Amino acid sequence: MAPRPMYEVIRGDILDQINTGILPPETRLPSESELAERYGVSRMTVRQALDSLNRERILVRRRGAGTFVSPSRPGSRRVNRLRPFRDDVMGDPATVTTAVLLRESTAPPAEVAEALGLADGGRDATRIVRLRTVDDEPAAVQESWVPSTVAPGLLRGELVEGSLYRTLADTWGVELSWADQQISAASATEQLAAWLSVRPGDPLIRANRTTHDSTGRAVEWAVSWTRPEFPFVMRLEA
Amino acid sequence: MAPRPMYEVIRGDILDQINTGILPPETRLPSESELAERYGVSRMTVRQALDSLNRERILVRRRGAGTFVSPSRPGSRRVNRLRPFRDDVMGDPATVTTAVLLRESTAPPAEVAEALGLADGGRDATRIVRLRTVDDEPAAVQESWVPSTVAPGLLRGELVEGSLYRTLADTWGVELSWADQQISAASATEQLAAWLSVRPGDPLIRANRTTHDSTGRAVEWAVSWTRPEFPFVMRLEA
């Protein structure tokens, strides 16, 4: 028993036809009335499917003219989302690995302590430096700071699938909610160059962010250096 | 005559009541049937209003329970927006200037033509290279390609306040809608270094994007090089 609603079936059919190239970009779809007849449903049901695809910009609707496949390229992944590293990687990598380069418990530098809102008391935090590889290619080095008050014992336990976000959620019940992120550029230091298999001085994408949970508490401060071959992809909306 | 659709009227009423505090967070709204009766419309029309507010997370709907005002106040500022350069600059710069370094009409390279969806016919485009300064400091070089079919005559006219987006909107009625953007890093070439007052080889933020209008048509392909002192800031949501 999987009685999917008809509008989801129709939606899925259209999506398949777009992804397989049966419906190339700019193609006009059959009219609402024709689709309704073809599926044996009412026009309102067809509209539920078309409207949802229209809202996601996969289809473009023009009154009086018809419904068309959006001319945009299929790089349709949305990346302005807060989520684990591996979900942000473009394409379909076979393997995404994590190597922990360093893990220690220490007082964070002033800049980090301030971003995390750590007062004079309890300014202890866990620092984790990881190397992420994509298809055996070194892609990024990530340095994360998590206050001890958020995740006591993070120093010792295993990371769930190498993901700090998964670990915070599964082990400490931290509900990640939002992050403020800055993206810039930097030259590779000797150390970074060695880890990332580039030459010292080569350009890297530098990002830092402060991550908050659903209560608004800062739970992580992180900085990362990523090779330019692995750009940050995002969609901007008007 | 302002024949606004009824579902927009209902939507606006509810939004007003939320914003004025008449409907505080977590409050339950009247049921669909009751709202339908109150407004003298059918239930499907009420659903159009409630569904749209639900998609924006302003309302939360629970089957069998009711429709509620979302418990969290929406974050005040959205940052992942498509907008003119000066609106993206951090802080409160006194001056943001634009110098046009180059403007020509030519056939774009294959990569650009493909991104813009230009077929063999009519592959003419206008190329504009601009230097943006913030408080007299060179901040970014932007190179834009706009198909001649989108903005014929762009080669000659003035740019509205130095903004290509404003110009496209005001002069050609182009409604910008969304852009897919990639952010990476690159070393400054001799030319870029001279324009941006950095040394050749210094790291720069490299971004490229394809901008679409409300019909889904690609209207601009752009690449920019920005000094690391002017990072890209964004908010990530879970």
Add this chain to the structure above:
DNA sequence: GAGTGGTCTAGACCACATG
């Protein structure tokens, strides 16, 4: 003028949450 999408109706049956 013919066809399209945008809006709307007045019903219906269902799955689900709550008392």
Add this chain to the structure above:
DNA sequence: ATGTGGTCTAGACCACTCA
């Protein structure tokens, strides 16, 4: 058991685009 939202119908009139 009652009421809620989720899905769906078989019509209708309108504004708009395009030939």
